[in-house]
Amino acid sequence: MATTITKSDTLVGKRIRRREDPRLITGTATYVDDIQMPGMHHAVIVRSPHGAARIKRINIKKAQELPGVAAVFIGKDTEKVGPVPCGASLPGLRVPHHHILAIDRVYFVGHPVAVVVATDRYIARDAADLVEVDWEPLPTVTDPEKALAPGAAAVHPEWPDNTAFTYHQEGGDVDKAFAQADVVVKQRITSQRLIPSAMETRGVVAEWHTGDRALTLHSSTQIPHLLRTILAQMLGLEENRLRVVTPEVGGGFGSKLNVYAEEALMGFVAMKIGKPIKWIESRRENFTCTIQGRGHVDYYEVAAKRDGTILGIKLKLIQDLGAYHQLLTPAIPTLSVLMMPGIYNCQNIRADIVGVFTNAVPTDAYRGAGRPEATHGIERMVDILAAELKMDPADIRFKNFVSNDAFPYATATGLTYDSGNYAAPLVKAMDMVSYKKLRQEQAQARTDGRFLGIGISTYGEICALGPSPATPAGGWESATVKIEPSGKVTVMTGASPHGQGEETTFAQIAADELGVGIDDVLVVHGDTAIVQYGIGTFGSRATAVGGAAMYYAIQELKEKIKKYGAMLLESDNVSFANGACVDNKTGKSVPLAQIAAASYRAMKLPPNTEPGLVATYFWEPPNFTFPFGAHIVVTEVDRETGAIALKRYVAVDDCGKIINPLIVDGQVHGGVVQGLGQALWEQAVYDDTGQLITGEFMDYALPKASNIPWLETGHTETPSPVNPLGVKGVGEAGTIGCSPAVVNSVVDALSPLGVRHIDMPMTPEKIWNLVQAGGKA
Amino acid sequence: MKISGSYTVPAPRERAYQLLQDPGILAKCMPGTDQLHKLAEDEYDMKMKVVIASIGGQFGGKVRLEDQHPPESFKLIVEGSGKIGFLKGEGLLNLAANGDLTEVSFDGEVQVGGTIASVGQRLLDTTAKLIIKKFFQKLSEVANN
Numbered sequence: 001m002a003t004t005i006t007k008s009d010t011l012v013g014k015r016i017r018r019r020e021d022p023r024l025i026t027g028t029a030t031y032v033d034d035i036q037m038p039g040m041h042h043a044v045i046v047r048s049p050h051g052a053a054r055i056k057r058i059n060i061k062k063a064q065e066l067p068g069v070a071a072v073f074i075g076k077d078t079e080k081v082g083p084v085p086c087g088a089s090l091p092g093l094r095v096p097h098h099h100i101l102a103i104d105r106v107y108f109v110g111h112p113v114a115v116v117v118a119t120d121r122y123i124a125r126d127a128a129d130l131v132e133v134d135w136e137p138l139p140t141v142t143d144p145e146k147a148l149a150p151g152a153a154a155v156h157p158e159w160p161d162n163t164a165f166t167y168h169q170e171g172g173d174v175d176k177a178f179a180q181a182d183v184v185v186k187q188r189i190t191s192q193r194l195i196p197s198a199m200e201t202r203g204v205v206a207e208w209h210t211g212d213r214a215l216t217l218h219s220s221t222q223i224p225h226l227l228r229t230i231l232a233q234m235l236g237l238e239e240n241r242l243r244v245v246t247p248e249v250g251g252g253f254g255s256k257l258n259v260y261a262e263e264a265l266m267g268f269v270a271m272k273i274g275k276p277i278k279w280i281e282s283r284r285e286n287f288t289c290t291i292q293g294r295g296h297v298d299y300y301e302v303a304a305k306r307d308g309t310i311l312g313i314k315l316k317l318i319q320d321l322g323a324y325h326q327l328l329t330p331a332i333p334t335l336s337v338l339m340m341p342g343i344y345n346c347q348n349i350r351a352d353i354v355g356v357f358t359n360a361v362p363t364d365a366y367r368g369a370g371r372p373e374a375t376h377g378i379e380r381m382v383d384i385l386a387a388e389l390k391m392d393p394a395d396i397r398f399k400n401f402v403s404n405d406a407f408p409y410a411t412a413t414g415l416t417y418d419s420g421n422y423a424a425p426l427v428k429a430m431d432m433v434s435y436k437k438l439r440q441e442q443a444q445a446r447t448d449g450r451f452l453g454i455g456i457s458t459y460g461e462i463c464a465l466g467p468s469p470a471t472p473a474g475g476w477e478s479a480t481v482k483i484e485p486s487g488k489v490t491v492m493t494g495a496s497p498h499g500q501g502e503e504t505t506f507a508q509i510a511a512d513e514l515g516v517g518i519d520d521v522l523v524v525h526g527d528t529a530i531v532q533y534g535i536g537t538f539g540s541r542a543t544a545v546g547g548a549a550m551y552y553a554i555q556e557l558k559e560k561i562k563k564y565g566a567m568l569l570e571s572d573n574v575s576f577a578n579g580a581c582v583d584n585k586t587g588k589s590v591p592l593a594q595i596a597a598a599s600y601r602a603m604k605l606p607p608n609t610e611p612g613l614v615a616t617y618f619w620e621p622p623n624f625t626f627p628f629g630a631h632i633v634v635t636e637v638d639r640e641t642g643a644i645a646l647k648r649y650v651a652v653d654d655c656g657k658i659i660n661p662l663i664v665d666g667q668v669h670g671g672v673v674q675g676l677g678q679a680l681w682e683q684a685v686y687d688d689t690g691q692l693i694t695g696e697f698m699d700y701a702l703p704k705a706s707n708i709p710w711l712e713t714g715h716t717e718t719p720s721p722v723n724p725l726g727v728k729g730v731g732e733a734g735t736i737g738c739s740p741a742v743v744n745s746v747v748d749a750l751s752p753l754g755v756r757h758i759d760m761p762m763t764p765e766k767i768w769n770l771v772q773a774g775g776k777a
Numbered sequence: 778m779k780i781s782g783s784y785t786v787p788a789p790r791e792r793a794y795q796l797l798q799d800p801g802i803l804a805k806c807m808p809g810t811d812q813l814h815k816l817a818e819d820e821y822d823m824k825m826k827v828v829i830a831s832i833g834g835q836f837g838g839k840v841r842l843e844d845q846h847p848p849e850s851f852k853l854i855v856e857g858s859g860k861i862g863f864l865k866g867e868g869l870l871n872l873a874a875n876g877d878l879t880e881v882s883f884d885g886e887v888q889v890g891g892t893i894a895s896v897g898q899r900l901l902d903t904t905a906k907l908i909i910k911k912f913f914q915k916l917s918e919v920a921n922n
Contacts, residue, residue, distance in 0.1 A: 049862050049891030109890065129860045288895060689888055695895020698830070 011508040011518055015662040019504045019518070029248040032203035032220050037276040040205070041070055043269060044124040045262065045279070046114040046131045047289065048106035051140035051359040051690015052153070055104050055113065055133060062130040063116055068123035071273055072131065074114045075103035081268055082234035084261050084324070087472040088331035093165045096156050096357075098324045100234075100261040100268070105138075107155060107323035108359050109690050110288030112261055117269055117277060140359040142686040144320040145297055147356050155323055155357035164321055164355040165330055169337050171412030172348035177312030181303035185384045190759045191296035191373040193320065193684035194677070195694075196366045197702055200250025201281040202290060204263050206270035214241040215270060219263050220249050222256045223536035224496050226473055227263065228528045234264045235271070242267075246526030249498035253674070254365035255290050256498060257538040258327045262289075287695045292684050293366020295320030296333070296373045302381045303348075308389055308396040312348035313340055315377065319355045322362035328369075329362050330355050331472065335370030335462065338413045342378040343422045343460035343628055344400040349412045359690040365538065367674050368732040371461055372739060376760075379457040379740030383747065384756055392439075393744065394430060397458050398423055415462065417626045418728075424716045425652040426458050426630040432650045432714055433632050446752060451637035451771075452647075455745025456630065459737040463729030464625040464722065465539030476620040477541065478534045479550035481510065481557055483613035485600040487593025489514060489521045494534010495546030496526040500731060501663045502542055508659055509547055509725065513554045514592065515579025532616055540729025543659060544625050548723040553617035560613060563606040564595045625720040625728035629653035631672075631741040637749045642768025644680060644746055651737060652714040656728030664730050665713050671734020672711055677703045678735075679742035683761050701761075750775060778889075780868070780905055783882035784913035788920040790872050793879035794848035796920060797870065803840065806915040808908050813840060825857060827864075829897035829904045834861040848872055853885075862891025881913070 023029040060072040084098040102113045114131050118124035139153035146152055147162040154160040178184060205218040215237060221227050224244040232239040249256065262279055269277045281290070299316040319333040337351040368375075386396040401422040402409050409417040438454055445452035468475040478494035491510050493502060507521040514521075525531060534546070558576050565581025566574045573584045582589040595613075598604075602611040634648040651668055658664050681701035685694045694700040719726030739760060746762055747755055753775025758766070770777060786793045796802045800813040800821050809826035816822050819842040826835050838857025845851040855866045868885020887905055889897070897904070 049858075049894075051890075109895075284892065284895065687894070689890065691890050691894035691898075693894060693898035695892070695898070698896075699899055 010512045012512050012659050014508070014660065016504055016508060016518065016660055017662065018501045019507065020501065024248070031200055031248045031250060032205055032218050033280045035205045035218055035247070035278070037205070037207060040276040040278055041117050041119060041273060042121040042124045043266065043277055043279040044116050044121070044128040045112045045285070046116065046128050046133070047285070048102070048109060048111040048113060050106060050135055050137050051109050051142065052138040052155070053106050054136040054138060055102065055106065056136050057134040058114060059132040060114065062132070063127040066123065066127045066130060068120055069116060069118045069127045071117040071269070072114060072127070073101070073269065073272070075099060075101040078265065078268055079103060081264055084264070085230055085259055085327065086325035086329065087327045088325070088329065089472070090165050090167055090330055090334070093330055094159055096324055098261070100265050108361050109692055110285065110361055112265070115265055115269060117273060140688065140690040142358050142360050142688060142690050144295070144318050144356040144358055147358050148318070148354065155359055159357070162357045164325070164357055167334060167353040168351070169413065170350045171414070172312070174312045174314060174348045174350040177348035178303040181311050182306040183385070183388055184301055184303045185381065185388050186301045187381060187384055187757050189298045189300060189377050189380055189757065191294040191298070191376055192678070192760055193295045193363065194293040194366055194682050195287055195684050195700055196253045196255035196290065196293055198251035198253060198255055201283060201286040202256065202260065202262065203280040204266040205276060205278045206266040207276040208270040208274055210274055212241070214243070215267055216243045216245060217263065217267055218245045218247060220256055221246055222249070222252045222496065222498050222538055224526055224528050225494065225533050226536060227259055230259045231264055231267055235267045243527070243529045246496050252498040253367040254293065254369055254538060257365050257536065258291060284695060287700065288361060288692050291326050291362050291364035291366070293363060294373060294678070295363040296336070298373070298377050300377055300381050302385055304385055304389070306389065308385070308391050308399045310344055310346045310385070310400050313346055313378070315340060315351045317351060317353045319353060320358050320360070320363055321355050322358055322360045324362050326362040326364045328472065329364045332363065332365060332370040336374040338415055339371045339374035339460070339462060340378065340413055341411055342375060343402055343420065343458060344378070345402045345406070346400070347412045360686050367671065367735045369539065371732065372675070372736045375457065375459045375736045376740045379459065380743060380757065383744045387751065387756060393456050394426065394435065397426060397456065416623060417460070418623055418720050418722050419718050420626065420628055421654070421716065421718050422458065422628055425628065425654050426456070428714050428716060429630040429632045429650050429652040432652070432712060433634065433648060438634065451639060451749040453635045453637070453745040453747070453749025455633045455635070455741045455743065455748055457737050457741035457744060458628070458630045460626055460628045461540065461733060461736055462624045463540035463627055463732070464544030464621060465541045466624045467621055470624070474535055475545070476535065476618050477546040477549045478532050478616065478618045479546060479553045480532050480614065480616040481550060481553040483557065483592065483596045485597050487516070487520070487591070487596045489516055490524060491521060491550055492524045492531040493546050493550060494531060495537045495542040496534065497537050497542060500537055500542050501660070502546070505543055505659045505663060506547060506550055510550060510554060513551065515577060516592065540731040543725065544720070544723050544727045544729045545619065545621050547725055547727065548621070549617050549619035551724050552619055553615040556615040556617060557613055560609060561592065561595055563609050564599050565590055567604065567606045568595065568598055621722055623722045625656065625722050627653065627655045627728040627730065627733055629733060629737050631737040633741040633745040635742070635745040635749055637746060637767060637771070639771050642764035642766070642771060644762060644764070644767060646676070646709040648712065649709050650712045650714070651734065652716065653730060653733045653737070654716040654718050655730035655733060656720045657717060657726035658715060659727065664715070667730045668713050668734040669711055671732060672738045673703050673708055675735040675738020676708065676742060679739040679760050679762060681761050681763065778887050778901060778905070779885070780887055780909070781884040782909065783880055785875070786879045786881055786913065786920055787917050788879060789877055790848045790874040790879045793881065793920065794872055796916060798842065798851070802916070802919055806912050806919065808911045819843070823855070823857060829893060830900045832861050832892055832896055834859045836864060862889060862893035864889045864893070
């Protein structure tokens with residue numbers, strides 16, 4: 001038996017560069033549009049230019065006659081394909097039947113009505129223009145509050161009140177809290193519609209294997225297995241004859257946590273024409289046809305004592321749903337309600353949601369999904385309360401934080417916060433900006449007539465989604481860990497990533513656990529024919545749930561490794577560490593590669609032990625995790641132009657144990673940039689007739705690198721007791737913490753004018769008008 | 778989108794009114810329009826080329842004249858659609874005599890949809906104004922001849 005060199009340096013906690021990046025930045029990665037197949041056809045979809053219209057007649061003759069066109073399908077052809085599903089269930093939820101192609105009526109601009117299939121993408125595009133649709137335009141409504149008013153146009157004629165659902169949640173004694181209050185502050189706060197804008201638009205390549213009666217469907221999705229289950233139902237295929245492959249995914253931010261009409265449509269087309277079919281969403285389609293985020297109008301009331309103690313919170317939440325429910329549309333605002341109290345000790349809450357149909361593309365999960373809206377609401381209200389009571393916004397937060405000895409902490413909304421030290425990130429962030437000194441500088445700036453603002457947000461999140469009973473489709477995650485005969489390690493995760501760096505972080509964890517090098521570990525994902533069933537990557541869950549599943553699979557393997565080690569070492573007392581089994585008595589050891597080889601060669605087996613080293617683990621988390629943090633933003637408003645200068649941005653996030661600080665910083669950076677986008681620039685605007693008038697990047701202001709200040713990040717580490725890794729999740733933290741900090745900062749800057757609230761986005765035009773009007777909106 | 782404005786046409790009111798009712802003149806003055814084919818009394822088939830922002834294309838549709846009160850006022854209705862979307866416009870034109878000249882004021886609403894709305898919105902207002910300006914410039918030339 002050889003004595004091996006022990007490997008004691010751990011990888012977890014190190015700033016290791018992403019192993020996926022070389023292929024991404026050298027153009028050697030494969031996205032859906034890179035897939036080429038012999039005989040592949042191309043699809044272009046004909047869509048409604050109207051916000052609402054009856055389809056009187058469709059004439060496809062001219063399109064069919066164009067040379068190169070293989071087929072044209074309309075709603076009547078696809079009538080038997082199952083509806084686009086809504087995975088969320090709420091009591092009394094009205095669910096419109098969502099055909100993959102509209103049959104006789106369209107409900108939003110971009111609603112698909114026909115698909116043209118040709119040998120070439122350009123021919124298909126030209127042929128799409130030859131499809132003649134005779135429309136009868138109908139009245140529309142796009143503003144959710146107007147949609148609720150009597151006499152509004154009915155989005156779905158069967159429900160003239162445009163109400164998809166109402167939802168009430170209450171905890172504690174709200175009426176008593178408000179009766180006892182010294183002060184009540186109220187504010188209407190909006191969270192505008194946003195366009196997720198993943199770098200890679202959606203795309204599908206579908207191939208029907210006639211002989212096998214099997215469909216292979218490549219899609220840029222966050223949920224390959226759930227997509228397979230649902231598409232099989234929609235297409236009437238046996239689930240084991242549908243293979244979903246998710247190649248490289250160029251971002252999703254929640255917009256690919258869905259099942260779209262086009263995915264089923266391409267499956268349908270492939271089965272009809274018997275040839276591979278490719279559909280790549282254009283950027284203009286992406287603007288009008290991929291789900292959008294947010295879309296809230298919130299009415300808040302907060303009751304408090306004179307000393308700043310928050311007693312109760314009331315919220316009336318109007319959610320703009322769009323014309324249909326996509327996969328999770330109605331569930332998103334319920335997450336806002338769960339998150340309502342933020343990280344403050346307030347046991348009296350009342351929330352009423354109204355889900356409203358409008359003639360617009362559906363809203364659904366977008367980075368943070370319901371939690372940025374809730375955090376924006378409570379963090380704005382805390383600042384408004386502080387201003388009302390003339391308290392420092394930091395002091396009022398310290399006063400109301402759930403205290404460190406209160407965990408696990410049961411909220412009035414039914415959650416149990418796992419662990420927290422809420423003051424720590426705020427203290428750290430205040431140190432980083434030299435808060436006291438900064439307030440002095442601000443006082444000086446004000447006497448000089450400058451608008452300098454300091455904004456704080458202290459946020460909490462619900463991450464690691466989540467226990468199965470709290471999710472629509474299972475909240476567990478799966479992993480298979482294979483130690484190959486050579487000792488190399490293959491990890492198959494069900495949490496199919498779309499930019500989270502799991503090939504790096506999961507490999508770090510696996511390498512440490514098994515005592516191998518990071519390059520010995522390959523992380524495989526995103527192919528339902530290879531990877532065991534999994535849920536997917538969203539809700540900051542990949543590491544906390546998927547990583548934990550992998551951890552447990554490895555623990556099972558370790559037991560088996562020890563059995564083989566004991567056999568090979570002829571010992572009854574072995575341990576496994578640093579990639580080798582060691583006889584605890586003699587100190588002799590046998591390396592993992594040798595153990596693996598023996599397990600597959602199987603000349604001899606340990607008692608009651610099978611050959612091979614493979615373990616699969618499905619892990620059900622007992623709870624969500626609850627990361628938190630504090631962001632402080634310093635802004636200065638130019639009174640002449642209304643421009644907002646971001647002078648400093650400090651983000652201190654506590655996401656539990658950090659696996660890779662480089663990736664955590666990257667996630668925070670990306671999240672903050674999207675938060676800044678909402679706070680300052682981005683807004684999807686529909687006119688009254690249902691036209692999206694911000695339909696390209698010339699009109700929809702996505703942040704550019706030059707708009708972003710240096711982001712100063714810091715961390716505190718409060719491990720989660722929920723999973724064995726102690727991790728909480730960080731994918732959405734930056735977005736959730738950002739927007740209220742920025743708005744609080746600008747409101748603080750303009751507070752000498754009496755400004756108390758500004759709705760997003762805070763464009764220079766809006767700010768200039770506000771300053772010109774002396775602070776009166 | 779609401780549009781309104783006024784232009785001075787170098788012709789007496791009766792003549793100005795006549796010019797504005799003449800499909801040949803209208804076709805000549807509307808930028809991007811070749812000709813108007815009569816479909817019915819006061820209703821014409823129209824083909825119009827529109828370029829706005831990064832997109833351009835042909836609109837096919839109808840021009841209709843309604844509520845005529847010669848020589849004071851009439852309603853002009855334009856409806857068209859094409860590869861880049863659709864447009865619908867309705868406006869009331871008022872003619873007021875000003876010596877040998879005529880003050881033509883208009884007040885109307887234009888609605889667009891499809892790509893032209895999502896991509897061209899920010900230039901719609903200025904483009905509409907430009908088209909109207911060109912129309913009256915051309916009309917003035919015709920009136921002067």
